[in-house]
Amino acid sequence: xxxxxxxxxxxxxxxxxxxxxxxxxxxxxxxxxxxxxxxxxxxxxxxxxxxxxxxxxxxxxxxxxxxxxxxxxxxxxxxxxxxxxxxxxxxxxxxxxxxxxxxxxxxxxxxxxxxxxxxxxxxxxxxxxxxxxxxxxxxxxxxxxxxxxxxxxxxxxxxxxxxxxxxxxxxxxxxxxxxxxxxxxxxxxxxxxxxxxxxxxxxxxxxxxxxxxxxx
Amino acid sequence: xxxxxxxxxxxxxxxxxxxxxxxxxxxxxxxxxxxxxxxxxxxxxxxxxxxxxxxxxxxxxxxxxxxxxxxxxxxxxxxxxxxxxxxxxxxxxxxxxxxxxxxxxxxxxxxxxxxxxxxxxxxxxxxxxxxxxxxxxxxxxxxxxxxxxxxxxxxxxxxxxxxxxxxxxxxxxxxxxxxxxxxxxxxxxxxxxxxxxxxxxxxxxxxxxxxxxxxxxxxxxxxxxxxxxxxxxxxxxxxxxxxxxxxxxxxxxxxxxxxxxxxxxxxxxxxxxx
Numbered sequence: 001x002x003x004x005x006x007x008x009x010x011x012x013x014x015x016x017x018x019x020x021x022x023x024x025x026x027x028x029x030x031x032x033x034x035x036x037x038x039x040x041x042x043x044x045x046x047x048x049x050x051x052x053x054x055x056x057x058x059x060x061x062x063x064x065x066x067x068x069x070x071x072x073x074x075x076x077x078x079x080x081x082x083x084x085x086x087x088x089x090x091x092x093x094x095x096x097x098x099x100x101x102x103x104x105x106x107x108x109x110x111x112x113x114x115x116x117x118x119x120x121x122x123x124x125x126x127x128x129x130x131x132x133x134x135x136x137x138x139x140x141x142x143x144x145x146x147x148x149x150x151x152x153x154x155x156x157x158x159x160x161x162x163x164x165x166x167x168x169x170x171x172x173x174x175x176x177x178x179x180x181x182x183x184x185x186x187x188x189x190x191x192x193x194x195x196x197x198x199x200x201x202x203x204x205x206x207x208x209x210x211x212x213x214x215x216x
Numbered sequence: 217x218x219x220x221x222x223x224x225x226x227x228x229x230x231x232x233x234x235x236x237x238x239x240x241x242x243x244x245x246x247x248x249x250x251x252x253x254x255x256x257x258x259x260x261x262x263x264x265x266x267x268x269x270x271x272x273x274x275x276x277x278x279x280x281x282x283x284x285x286x287x288x289x290x291x292x293x294x295x296x297x298x299x300x301x302x303x304x305x306x307x308x309x310x311x312x313x314x315x316x317x318x319x320x321x322x323x324x325x326x327x328x329x330x331x332x333x334x335x336x337x338x339x340x341x342x343x344x345x346x347x348x349x350x351x352x353x354x355x356x357x358x359x360x361x362x363x364x365x366x367x368x369x370x371x372x373x374x375x376x377x378x379x380x381x382x383x384x385x386x387x388x389x390x391x392x393x394x395x396x397x398x399x400x401x402x403x404x405x406x407x408x409x410x411x412x413x414x415x416x417x418x419x420x421x422x423x424x425x426x427x428x429x430x431x432x433x434x435x436x437x438x439x440x441x442x443x444x445x446x447x448x449x450x451x452x453x454x455x456x457x458x459x460x461x462x463x464x465x466x467x468x469x470x471x472x473x474x475x476x477x478x479x480x481x482x483x484x485x486x487x488x489x490x
Contacts, residue, residue: 083387084344101326149364169316179365180327182320187369 002115005049006030007037007063008077009056013100017050017077020104021111033057038066046072048095048115053078053085061092068093073114077102103177126159126216128202140202151195153178154188158205162216165208219250227257234261237268284444288328292321331455334391335443338462345385345467352414352423353379355386359393363401371407372428380414382421384488385467392463395456396425396471396484399440403429404481420469421488431477440473460486 004026008014018028029044031037033056037049049072051060064074073095081099089097095114098107124131130139138145138155147155157166157174168188175183192213196205206214227242234240240261242254299314299321306314337343353376360367360374367374374397382389400410408428415422432440439445443458461471464486474483 083346149368151368153365169312173316173319175365176323180323180362181366181369182323183365183369 001025001027002047003027003029003045004111005037005040005046005072007032007034007049007055007060008052009033009054010052016104017107020108024108026111034060034063037063041066041070041072046070048072048111049074050077050111051075053080061089064089064092064094075110075114077107105177124156124159126155126162126203127199129155129199131156131159140199145198147195147198150175150179150183150187150191151198154191154195155199155203158203158213158215163214165212165214167212169212171212223250227254231257231261234265237265239265281443285332288444289325292325296321328455331459335455335459335462338459338466341466343388343466345388347383347385347467349381349383350386350389351379351381352376352412355382355384355390355393355423356412358386358390359397362394363397366398367401370401370404372401372404372410373408374410374412377411377413378415380416380421380423382414382423382488384469388463388467389486392460392471392486393423393425395460396486398456400425400427400429400481400484403427405429418490420490423486424483425486426476426483427481429476429481431480432473432475432482433477434475437473437475441471464488 004021006014006017006021006028008017008030009032014030014032018030021028029040029046031040035057046067049063049067051063051074053060053076055063060076060078067074074093076089076094076097077100078097079100086097096110098110122132122134124133128140129145131137132139133156136152138147138152153175154171157171168185172183172185172188175188192205192207195203199205203215208214230240230242241258243258244251244254296318299318303311303314356374356376397410404410404427410428411424411426413424413426415424440457441461442454444454464471467488469486469488472485472487474485476482
């Protein structure tokens with residue numbers, strides 16, 4: 001089990017973080033300040049550190065040199081969104097950087113990346129369709145299917161959650177996360193219909209009445 | 217030169233009054249050193265008075281600004297409060313509805329706070345611009361990342377009629393562009409086309425955004441860029457366009473609006489002075 005160090009002084013953010021990480025199957029240790037964190041790192045091994053930039057007893061960066069010598073990848077989680085500061089952190093060897101407020105899903109995917117747990121993920125298959133995530137292209141057999149922005153995002157959500165019943169609200173929220181715009185419920189219905197027409201028999205999207213959709 | 221003591225005393229008295237903010241005009245339109253001195257005193261006290269007026273105005277503007285912000289935050293906060301209160305003993309279906317409502321309000325607040333922070337940074341000139349040569353098509357591509365779904369839903373297309381390399385800060389210029397495009401999208405109907413163009417002249421490079429709306433009235437234009445002015449618009453706090461303007465001004469540019477009308481939409485020019 002991967003062990004993640006969380007150095008964060010805000011109690012409610014720390015609680016939410018550790019809860020979500022443990023739900024994902026990580027072991028976590030939480031510290032409020034640099035002094036505690038230094039004590040903890042001396043005693044046990046970690047696979048990754050989530051560091052807040054502004055801590056009660058100094059800057060997260062002071063922590064970084066210590067962690068670097070132990071080869072623990074660092075992911076900064078901070079309200080500081082100054083571009084120069086971000087560049088400096090990367091120069092100092094940070095693995096990644098995420099600014100508050102952030103989405104849990106986004107953080108988890110970055111953690112996976114930092115831990116090199118990404119299962120490639122660049123090519124996804126769903127039914128008879130192949131999605132090249134890097135290029136943003138969808139093919140059925142040899143034929144490339146042209147999808148609009150929202151159709152593509154929807155298909156991607158379905159592909160990442162195959163054989164799971166996706167509730168309408170979950171889908172709407174996911175799109176909202178990506179686009180920053182709330183999509184109306186009936187818009188979703190229209191787009192699923194369009195997606196079905198474009199994909200034909202290659203992908204079957206089943207409607208679960210009153211709840212949502214299931215694919216695969 | 218003979219100076220009357222009484223005259224000097226009354227001058228002193230006047231200066232003190234002026235320092236307290238009272239009007240004082242000792243000028244007498246005569247010749248001689250004393251009259252010149254009186255003239256100078258008038259200029260000096262008057263300048264002080266002007267400065268005080270400006271400060272007073274600034275203070276009022278700040279207070280107004282703060283009350284606008286508080287008001288904008290108060291609305292979502294009260295609805296969140298209400299919904300959390302009702303959630304406890306609501307049926308599950310209602311609970312979900314409230315939860316979604318709460319999320320909606322929080323996103324609004326998140327957006328508002330982030331825009332305000334950006335504006336504060338620009339206002340206090342603490343932004344470091346990283347100027348580079350960049351194609352308008354690249355800026356547009358970057359801006360569209362956060363707009364493609366909304367454009368898709370409204371079935372609006374964006375056409376770039378002329379590409380150009382412009383020297384500007386990429387991140388901030390994209391920020392300004394997103395806000396202009398958002399506005400253009402809101403002003404244009406469904407199934408319409410928004411046109412982006414660019415060009416240069418000896419004074420500045422420019423990028424333009426033309427919407428497919430009905431154009432603007434001249435008197436509407438100033439209000440578009442006043443913070444919180446058009447906040448009754450759905451989804452908007454009336455700070456998208458003011459932010460775009462702040463970005464452009466901070467990097468030695470400006471935004472000019474050609475109102476259009478008679479079948480043509482409004483055009484917003486982002487100007488980058490050389």
